[in-house]
Amino acid sequence: MKKILGIIGSPRKLGNSEIMVKEISRHISVPHELNLLRLQDFKILPCRGCYQCLFKTEGCVLDDDLNAVLKVLVDADALIVSAPTYFLGLNASVKCFLDRGLSFYSDIERLWNKPAVGVVTTGIRGKEGYSLLGIQSFLKLIFADDKDSRVVYGALPGEVFMDEENTRTAKELASALFAPTAERKGPCCPQCGGDTFRFMDNTTVRCMLCSNSGKMRVADGRPTFEVGKSDHEFFSSKAAVLEHKQWLLGMRSRFIQQKKALKEITRQYLKQGIWIKP
Ligand SMILES: Cc1cc2nc3c(=O)[nH]c(=O)nc-3n(C[C@H](O)[C@H](O)[C@H](O)COP(=O)(O)O)c2cc1C
DSSP, X not given: OEEEEEEEOOXXXXXXXXXXXXXXXXXXXXXXXXXXXXXXXXOOOOOOOOOHHHHOTTOOSSOXXXXXXXXXXXXXXXXXXXXXXXXXXXXXXXXXXXXXXGGGGGGHHHHTTOEEEEEEEESSTTOOTTHHHHHHHHHHHTTOEXXXXXXXXXXXXXXXXXXXXXXXXXXXXXXXXXXXXXXXXXXXXXTTOOOOEEESSSSEEEETTTOOEEEEEEETTEEEXXXXXXXXXXXXXXXXXXXXXXXXXXHHHHHHHHHXXXXXHHHTTTTOSOOOOO
């Protein structure tokens, strides 16, 4: 029996994000139990950027529910992540959890490569902005294997299933979850499968998912992306993740080495401006 964890990033009970997760689960043929976690039910404080979690064996210094969420995440065999578009991006609960991601590095072995699918529920057709990129990025940065992520449209709670197309999407995501990872259809980054690019100049592009750069060329009317690996990868392989972890751990000694010079820079800004406090 597989344990599937549905991570919902919407505050709305029985909203479109929640019922998408449940619909996907109904079409998964692999025997499973569906555990559900609404991020908004948990106290997840904003990361303070202190890096203590990397060095302390007890983990993050903040007193909240992060470890409870991490535990269910680690215990899951597969993930369905679903969140609404808010102001052209993903609901902030997902980013707030992701911002605590330095704490995930202590569990790389157990988090690595969990099969996952993502859904973004969006009120107005075509108005998802960068929210699909947000969910793809979330899955990569929690070290999951993004089998497929999609946008579905529907504004009112339940409205997603007034459209047959969304039921079909749920079925497709259900089939994708435990299937071998499919080749991405359509133009995409050869490194990570990302399909969102920033133009750096007329031909140079940067993939907004893996943040690697390369050239875009058009051959037979089709764009192709020649994007290579960089010497600092975030999630392309487990070895790359472990290498990035070592880089992060090296921050302490880099800080100690350069402490004087860094202080010299920041000191010059100490007395500037009038702080407005709550
Ligand atoms: C604060 C807020 C901002 C929203 N921003 C967008 C938006 O930028 N684009 C869009 O198409 N829909 C937007 N919506 C609509 C939701 O994406 C849509 O209703 C979605 O189905 C909600 O999912 P839920 O039922 O799981 O909460 C917004 C909704 C709220 C409450």
